[in-house]
Amino acid sequence: MPQMTVDGRTLALSHLDKVYYPRVGTLKGDVLRYYAAVHTVLLPHLRDRPVSFLRCPDGVEAEVFVAKNPPPGTPEWVRTVDVPSTGGELRQVVLEDGAALLAVANLGCLELHVPQWHAAAPALADRLVLDLDPGEGANVLTCRAVALLLRERLAADGLSAWVKTSGSKGLHLLVPIEPTPSATVSGYAKALAAALEVEHPDLVVHTMAKARRRGRVLVDWSQNNAKKTTAAPYTLRARPLPTVSTPLSWGELERASGETELVFTLAELPGRLAAHGDLFAPLLDPEQARPLPAAPTAREAPAAPTARPAPEQPRQVLQPPVEVMRPAAVTAVPPADGLGGGGVQYELKLDGFRCVAFARGDRPAFLQSRSGRDLAPEFPPIAAAVARLPEGLVLDAELVAWRAGRFAFEELLHTRQARAAAADVVLGLIAFDLLALPGRDVRRLPLTDRRRLLLAALADVPPPIQPVMATTDRTEALEWVEQLADTGVEGLVCKAAASPYRARGAGRAWVKYRRSDTLDATVRALTGPASRPYALVLQLDDGRVFLTTPRLTPVQAREVAQVAGPLLGPPATDPDHGRVHPLTGPLRAELTLTGRPPTATFVRLRGD
Missing domain, CATH: 3.30.470.30 (DNA ligase/mRNA capping enzyme)
Known part of the structure; x- marks a missing residue:
């Protein structure tokens, strides 16, 4: 069986000659090689986000189905997390390295879809997404006109947008925001789409009804819902061609003279990345995140992104006291x-x-x-x-x-x-x-x-x-x-x-x-009954004296009583420790010192 080593793991791969894209002859092996080539760029965009898959185990023209749970055969070392769902907890994969990505791709997971939030904070979105979907009679160039309008509207609210092809027919706009409840983000996105429809009714719709979409672009705001997902950057799509959801520069989008200039396949992406790098890298920088403003209303698009500066934010957002995390x-x-x-x-x-x-x-x-x-x-x-x-x-x-x-x-x-x-x-x-x-x-x-x-x-x-x-x-x-x-x-x-x-x-x-310090000490006295002592009075070689804590276990007490018995002198009163049984001969013990002030814990008696 063919093997591939990725990120330190050797994977057994199967059926590499299976045809996944029959119209162009793209094989399963080509798909795996693509994901191996781009995984270092793709994975940061999936970090800590639960992944939903579109599985095509027999290719894109056979049965295709959505998989949210880990696909059968997923290795145990692939990370999974519990995700809230309507029916209770849902277990989903989180892809952390190239080996995990290739392992699920080998199981037929062709498309990768993620929510706008991280597994550590479900329904707390750190980005806003707008899916521009052209209706009949419109195309990706029509989507471009809408994308440019949205870029200006977002800039007027102090937000920056990055654009990518959907890998299907349209475009995706992604906007980094400070963590915000998904319901709030959905409300803002819906209001933004509705306002744009009011201003450009011949170009934009914000509802799903297909009858209204002819010649127009649907600004799909609903993918900001906490339960929805969006095709990840650099994911393959289950289309007739092996197209990829590909990040673009705004200049590249503006210069495109035809639809074909905005279609990219798995064969083109490695070279494109070598030439341009990850155009979505800024989305990974938390400094790019901005607070989400109040929901917009219909208004004229600004002449320039700086026409309406973002409202000044108070510099002091936290006041004492604050609750702290305690390990x-x-x-x-x-x-x-x-x-x-x-x-x-x-x-x-x-x-x-x-x-x-x-x-x-x-x-x-x-x-x-x-x-x-x-x-x-x-x-x-x-x-x-x-x-x-x-x-x-x-x-x-x-x-x-x-x-x-x-x-x-x-x-x-x-x-x-x-x-x-x-x-x-x-x-x-x-x-x-x-x-x-x-x-x-x-x-x-x-x-x-x-x-x-x-x-x-x-x-x-x-x-x-x-x-x-x-x-x-x-x-x-x-x-x-x-x-x-x-x-x-x-x-x-x-x-x-x-x-x-x-x-x-x-x-x-x-x-x-x-960390505990293990030291040897001299036993000076016992507390409690001589036949079952409670604790030891120990003196370190530097002169410090400690009473052991916690109380000796029954096994420890019997051991100490047996060994120390022949060395016990008459009971006495110690000014610090009360009634004790002093030892008249040498006996050494091992202890650990931890904490502040130090606490001595008995480990064992020394045989020497």
């Missing part, structure tokens, strides 16, 4: 697919005060503590640094102190009391998330997008503010923990890369792993 504790670092798929971002867990920092322009900066209190009066250097940031910037961060080469939490306590740091103590604000930019709440964006915006926002910002160290490589993250243990790094915070910032209902999208 759940875990005992092991999750793998790269361990938080629901879609990748994991691993960040250093630092020993400090949780702090949401608000830059407020002319007003003093606000440093929100975990409890919602303002820490700014207690840490003036940090407050002054935040005040210099652009108004409206909101960072989720850790306020830390650094002394003698390591993080020193106790110095934060001293600083709070003394209102000033000692000369050898350096304060810092280590930002690990971005909640808002000037005029823009970004909490609904995926973590990967927020991370990119965070790095851009702090690119030219000097200490004491800096971004936290983060990676998507689990091995590298574990190496950091070991290499930086002497600096006081506590462990890792592991976050689903696709997760929005949701204080409530976050589940286990964020988890924290705390």
